[in-house]
Amino acid sequence: MSAPAPEVPNAPKQSRTVSAKPPKRRKRIGAKARSSMLLGYLILIGLALIYIYPFLISISGSLKTDAEATQDALGLIPQTITFAAYERLFTREPFALWAGNSMLVAVCVTIGRVLFDSMAGYALSRLRFRGRTVIFAAFIAVLSVPGVVLLIPRFLILSELGLYDTYGGMIIPLLSTAAGVFIMKQFFDSIPESIEEAAKIDGAGTFRRFWSVVLPMATPALVTIFILSFQGSWNELGHFIVARQSPELNTLTVGVAQLVSGQLGAGNQFPLQLAAAVLMSIPVVVLFFIFQRRIMNTTAGAEKG
């Protein structure tokens, strides 16, 4: 916010002098601009409707009866509001168990990534040790491994290590990511080293300096890792398909996917599926609205208004 401040009073002055020069032309542009602005608004509102309406009719669809959901999918207000779908999710389907598993995994993965990624990022940015550049180069190389080709490899290693079909197998492989290490390293590179000098002179050890001086300063980057990790592990599907098979270890993504593909005998019950989709989205949607400013802020303070 501080950077553009001196520009703001400049801008209108400049345009005023411009518009004062050819007064006739200004009028024509004004009328044209107004109609094009109106058209722009109409297009944007139409598009926003296309983006939002599917979610609205999903919520309303989850409150309809099976028959009404299939026959009148477009209607926004159900003729008879019923919570049968939600009730069934919690009484006849193990939805609560899935949600518990998803939460456990997401919390563990998020804590692990915040800790391990920041530790590695700090070491690669600040601490001098032999092999540092090689390790960093290796992380950069690992960045480009596409996630989808890891399905078979991950299954193989989890079986070899006896971690297949355990919470450990679902959580440990996700505890750190090269992208997270990279983000943290970039961040630590951007804050001046002199900040640690005082603590260094006071004789604080490396871990102490990291924990009580450097980490509190890294909050913006840690928040980024936090959002990405929670959202990523909550929404993860592929890894949990290949890391487990017991129904007791189903996460929401795996359980609901089975519900959709009819493996649990719920093939055409759209209100049930929609209710599951609505409920499983709540945590990430809440997270999104809490950190909305941070997520949508595209540049560091260069935004006007």
Next chain:
Amino acid sequence: MSTTRASARPRRGGGIRRGEARAGYLFVTPAVVIAAVFLLIPIALAFWVSLSDWNGFQSPLNPRVNFVGADNYAAITTEDGLAQRNFGRAVRNNLYYVLLVVPLQTALSLFLAVQVNRAVLRGRGFFRTAFYFPSVTSSVAIVIVFQFLFLGTGAVNQVLRAFGVQGPNWLNDSRGVLHIVYGAFGADAAPSALADGGMLGISWWEWLAGPSVAMTVLIILAIFTTSGTFMLLFLAALQNIGSEIDEAALMDGAKPLRKFFSITLPMLRPTLFTVLTLGLIGSWQVFDQIYVLGGGASILTPAYLSYETSFNEFRWGQGAAIAFILFVFIIVLTLLQRWILRERSPKKRGFAQRAAARNLSEGGVR
């Protein structure tokens, strides 16, 4: 000096540097171990499987598993048979998916960014949130929503009916879109020139089928969910350009469209390139959607075929071979991107860039 300090604080060992090195190794160990054990070693293991006749029983490292050379790769690329036909179909499906998704999502996200970036626009925050919102939730939830929207009697067909169009039974329609178009011109069957020749086990006529109607739903889904993320990337770049250049162009009397094509677009070139390659890399990794919909020939992709071949049909070698072909292909795309963008200094990265970097490494942009 240092000896007195060291003796005063014995836990430091032999001075600051050595303590620092030890801390350095300690700090990188968890991340390095996880990357080695759950990424590098497994990839090596899967590469071995792709060269072996392992059938899923016991460990792939047990002595009864044989080395078969490139047999698995040959079975899916050069030898006639079902494995080759499936691979050909998957490549064709994904190729049409990429050809449509990448340009459309790039154009749409650029359009949205330019619209939402206008200084005079009211409710900018609302519009940004609306367009970004589909990127937040899981692919499973989005597929459920789309399945519901594209039912035979679903919302999309109801809207189409209002315009007098009878919509297809979207996700159950395996006809190729281009085949339907040829049919409208009276070409229902393959001319012999196209029926006889072919590639990867499927005829030229099948190559020219276009995406299936079911696949077009997934194409729309991909554009719907990724345009918000890419909009943020473009928005960041647009805000870097700033308003001075806009005003200069306005002073010179440039019309908005002219201004966009001769000033804005050239300045956005690095971002445009980033979005194109990220899109290209991500859209070769379609898996989640296909899994939730239960597979099927008309929406088969290489990523899903690799999973199905291994986990459902127990032809592990072939499945791993498909994954490796995909792996090499995507790595080449990534290296190409890095090589072209190599001169750019690492600028301050915003959230969107980080999210994109994460997507790149963890399963692609949906």
